Amino acid sequence: MITKDEVNHIANIAKLKISDDEIGLFTEKFDQVMSFVQTIKEVDTENVEPTYKINDEDGFLKENGEIQTLTREEVLRNTVDTQYGYFKILKVVE
């Protein structure tokens, strides 16, 4: 059983907020989903390697690749606030 606290903790890590009136129903559905995936625990995976990628091919490196650099206008065009060619947000408290 997943608790509301655990759900809130995960939401925090993922930078999401589940509001107080939603948390009950959300936790319920979340719990259903998490229970659903529990069955793989019973599979015997002794000596089995994990599959990260399905192709048998090795990765490749780049050399003299196509330049993808954008103009500054293109870089900044989709953000809400800019100044002097920089992205602008409120000050980060450290």
Place this chain on the structure above:
Amino acid sequence: MGYKTLIGIEIHVELMTKKKMFCNCKNEFGGDANTHVCPVCLGLPGALPVMDKEALEFSIRAGLAFNSEIEKEVRTDRKNYFYPDLTKGYQISQADLPLCKGGHLDIEIEDKVKRINLDRIHIEEDTGKQLHTEDGVSLLDFNRCGVPLIEIVTKPDINSAEEARLFLEKLRSTIKYIGISDVRMEEGSLRCDVNINVIDDERKLKTKITEVKNLNSFRSVVKAIEFEENRHRELLDKGENTDNETRRWDETLNKTAIMRRKFGASDYRFANEGDLPLIKIEDSYLEEIKNNLPELPHEKKMRFISDYSLSHYDAEVLTGSRELALFFEESYKYVGDSKLLSNWIMGDVLRRLKEEDTQIDELSITPKDLATLILMVKDGKINTNTGKKVLKDMIDTGNSPEEIVKTQGLIQISDEVELEEIVKKTLDNNPQSIEDFKNGKDRAIGFLMGQIMKETKGKANPQMVNKMLLEKINLR
């Protein structure tokens, strides 16, 4: 007291590749904000990373230079956290399988060699930059985002601030030697964090580790370590302990202060980077890189000791940088006298470099010119003092020694007849000195020598003058 300080250092080095780590934007310092940015390093939806060949090669060079074990497969992982300078919400780095395992760097301290062991070297990408303005606003520039980095982590084998300094100097010169970075702390291509604690062997106590950040120069590193070492020891004296915390070094106040816990740095949830399949490093590729590696500092030093019959210390100094070693060897071709050459370089040349805080390749004298100068002194054309003055002129003006000596008429006076004349005159003018000398005051010779030098504007051959003075005084 039985206190021992344990220091580990984490160093980030920006590689000077032509392109960024995972995209083809230029890897260039400076530049107008956000002009070296593409969908990949900006973190646009759908953009994908591909690893840079040059960056991998440079990283392998580092592993070889520090005697690490190079992993046969390059695996990357995502380090997940949120921060404005991190465009994807994760940094592509390496977790369980770093490119290089182990390794070491030897330093010379108090005439003994000490080995500082490395834990690992791994590859990752740099983040963007944040500027804070006065009106409570943060400005973000992503030119630096995606620049290739290697992270070098030492074991806590360093035991003092001095050792840390020596280690960093050696690290820096080695990295410059293999040509993978210009390692300038002022430009951010070399950054380090220090982990420090103190143990009390007698009482079997140890303080909790403090991480120190915001170190902008080797001097700061030294001062910060000394400060922290003291702080830890004082607490131990009182029977107290430090906290496991991160502190930042304050350059103006000369102390460390607690840093607020970094936003978002909790559970990194390291997971395999699904967009970058494993890259295999074939043995032949490794061999190729090994063969193309320039001679490493230690090898060069050993060679200098045997080829040039230099002392350990002298060889250490002369191979301190690749450029200096090159200068020495070039110059040697013309001079042929390693002892003489090393004296000149380690004395006057290095002193000048230190005064002006420059590197040998920024000086306007050539190895050949230095050799010419040295030979001029050796052959007696000019005396040593004159030689030093000429050297200064050479550095200031960039002119050759021949030109300077000719223009200023500095050729040493070695003509016996001319010198005899001057010596005789000086003795005639300074009877008191003769008297003093005969009464046992040896300093009088120095005074007479000084007079002669003044008279000849420093050009008199000192050995000859000295001989003549003694002969003539004894005849009077």
Place this chain on the structure above:
Amino acid sequence: MEISSLKAWEMIEKLLNKEISAEEILSSHLARIEKVEKDINAFITIDRENAIKAAKRVDEKIANGENVGILAGLPVGLKDNIMTKDLRTTCASKMLENFIPPYDATVVRMIRNNDGIILGKTNMDEFAMGGSTETSYFGNTKNPRNLDIVPGGSSGGSAAAVAANEVPVSLGSDTGGSVRQPASYCGVVGLKPTYGMVSRYGVTPMSNSLDQIGTFARDVKDAYLMLKGISGFDPLDGTSSKKAGINFSLENANLKGLKIALPIEYRDLKVTGDEEIRLLFQDALSVFEREGAIIEYVSLPHLKYALETYYIISTAEVSTNLSRLDGIRYGYRTENYETLDELYTMSRTEAFGEETKRRIMMGTYALSAGYQDEHYKKALKVRTLIKNDYDKTFKDFDVILSLTSPILPFPFDSIVNSPVDMYKADLYTVPVNLAGLCAMSLPMGEVNNLPVGLQITGNRFQEEKIIKAGYAFEKVVK
């Protein structure tokens, strides 16, 4: 006959014979959209102006006697998670409602290079997470066969657009069935190629190790044509395969001697609409047998864990893939923030839909400290076992047949509120992605006037086998 009712290959034939122009092809489709789009809502954005310009250019090329590409003059619909330069791309989310990409996905470049016409961006489940296109910020897409029924998802818009003749071909993305299932529900062909066959550069990822772009069309030949036009190795995509690319003739495709495997594990499953779908499937199998194929039951014992394995892996991967959506450099930014934490949290919370949030959280949980070994790494191992089952099967068989969906297309609002039921509908499609195989869904009949699809699965880089089998089957049942 309306141009928009023709098959794509027929349009190209007539274009090259100069019977019709590219502009005429386009206007026919624009007229069709004018007529039906308000009922179907297959598109989020339609780029009329640039489509007309592109059509004119194709006509110019033909008039000048220049060579044109293999997709010449075809209006194409693109799922809205595929980046199109200067054309709004939203992933059906409020987060990207006004996002104008500054770059093209590789597949888009290839379509342009092949003289295809980008007509518009189609509707989908938000960030490709869903099976009914009911989670889009831009409203539901209706199934052209029955407007009260879902078109399937997550590529519902692309499937519906083709089914409604609004475009002859379209692209979708398939992570666990998102091309095949809507194809089945809308009664069209949906083709998912081998992992690595088509570039993922410029496609908003759901799950890096499972995603592939797939093609929709009204017949197998068209679906194949579209795939030909977009497949190939891409140096900008690290997961792209050096073996990518297809080119073969459909000419002598036939089913004689085709060795077909049927997973025993599927035979006895109880599903809704059970009996009638099963009868339809039996009919299809009879067709294969009549034409000379050999059918056998085989056991793939780990298939029964495929769903859980899929949901752990895909959510783990999507949770990090969506971390870049934070409102800082692009996308929705909240106005309710005073701290940095609030900037991130409120932007994401206000802009993501419920299913998206749920899956991000599932994935975060699967990767979190203390659980990663138990969940994510375990799932990756079970994946190996599933892949091994398939590898073994394909040693002795050419293709695997199954239904595409265990259930009939369903009415709106019926299962979207029950996530687990929604996930279970992916039963037959997810294992294909786990093993990186190629698969195609093609119409095989109707139950209660609702389309039912047949899924043909082939081994990695065996597109030729499944496409030829599908083509031959299609010819027989016509």
